[in-house]
Amino acid sequence: MIAASSPRWREPLGRALMLGLAALVAALVALPVVALVLRVPPGTLLAQLGNPSVQEALRLSLTTSVAAALVSVVIGLPMAHLLATRAFPGKRVLEILMDLPMVIPPTVAGFALLMAFGRAGLLGGTLTAFGISLPFTTAGVVLAQVFMAVPFFVGAARAGFSAVDPRYLDAAATLRAGEMHTFWRVRLPLALPSLVAGLGMAWARALGEFGATITFAGNLAGVTRTVPLDVYLLLHEDLEAAATLSLLLIVMAAVLLAGMRQAGLGLFAPPRAPRFAPPRAG
């Protein structure tokens, strides 16, 4: 028999250390939120919601972020399907490209967007010729949000498509279903939980988008000033209003997360497709 050789105090000490550090992280995240809540008396929250400029920012944020999320789904689905089902040269590069917006600083993203779609940008001339101008417009806000949000959808959708049990795909193939039919009737429904999770993440990312928006689309009241931009502006003018808007964003994000959890959709563990039900007795 091998005796435990480490000193007796090691186990409890290690456990205490782990618990302590976990508590520290929880406090680190909770404290700022609590501070915000304390800063906003319930009455102010309601009063601020009646404030026309706050309403304007809220409306703009909601419309642009929902639009950006939907655009992300439409343009992200084919890419997710491609990455999940095909092997082709350059796939690695494409994968890195699709992940890039998640890790580059948003201001840099906004700057890059300006270089591409700005009046003096790469496509600026072409766009101007068609009478399209994106910088400093609401459409520009959506573009910036899509740029930042689409990787979240593609990532989740891709994981969902990959997790579809190949036996269903084999079955579909022997049942005369071509690739598109299989996509709509088998892959998509089986990956639906992942797609919804991806949509939620993309929407949250678009809603919170600040750096790319302000760099690419500016900060024009009613046109490009979304809630995060308004918060930044109000910090210097009206602390209470800034706190109210911040709280609102936090609540929306928390509700989204709670909703996704309720539906069994984790953020970092994209849910697997509903698994095959093993035959029961009888």
Place this chain on the structure above:
Amino acid sequence: MLRASLRHALGEFRLECELEAAPGSTLVLVGESGSGKTTVLRLLAGLLRPDAGRIECDGATWCDTGTRQWWSPQRRAVGYLSQDYALFPHLSVLDNVGFGLVASGHGRRTSRGMAAAMLERLGLTALAERRPSQLSGGQQQRVALARALVLEPALLLLDEPLSALDLETRHAVRTELRRTLRELPCVTVFVTHAPMEAMLFGDRIAVLERGRVAQTGDAPALLRRPRTRYVATLLGLNLLPGRVRHRGPGDEVALETPRGLVTLLAAEAGEELFLVVSPDQVTLSREPPSASARNVFPGVVEEILPEPPHGERVRVVLGPAPSFVAEVTAQASHAMGLTAGQRVYASFKATSVAAYA
């Protein structure tokens, strides 16, 4: 008519086989796991491309690597049941059965009508609105069969269609599946690891051994004349190679086998013969038996295996190699106090031995 000649390598594993089956008949591929049964089915279905080979079915060439002919699974008139049936979990039974019809271009209404008719034919109408997760294993299997048959395949492929079921349901489902298959006009290829299922379902049986067909024939032929030790073992028979020592008097023939001298009646001509002894014809005793049994092999008990389904009978494997199996009742084994390592005598009559060239 199905005619296939297939060659395919998967890593270390090499498959090389020729298959043939007539319409309305069932060809059973039987073999242990890893013998390549499922690979054959996937090749026939078109889910896998053979390295080399040719598949002809129903007058059409589905695949010919010589002329680079290739039909995708969608184009082949094939029905494929994977081991766990793979019913689409998000669709009702009716929509599962209608899936292939919609996919092949029938309207939704027509498809539902045809699917409903197929469900009725298989007595599944009551389940039409259920989800697969609400079905028993036997029901899932019948729905999967309905889903494949509604497309009127020329070739039906069944991969261990009974193995996902528990013992109690297996019997009932088996009986029904036999009835259904017997009425089908198409070629059926049925894969199993269970020799008993092979005997029950196979008009012809091909024994697959490490990617090759060890022997093909109907059940009686295989039982009477297993060609390799593997086939014999698979069928639960004792097979010994024998060399004729002397013939006579009369029909008597004495043969030298690796386990000892065997006397039998009426052997085929030839010097080198195969001897088959069915294990249920073998008696065991702790002491050397009296003269009535002509043939006696001494041996050492290696293992005692209960026979499915209930273990009322046990197979007693005797060493040393080549092993020799006796099948006795569990009661008898118990009464004799058989345990591994014990010395025993296996005896069988001259009339219990079949020998063929």
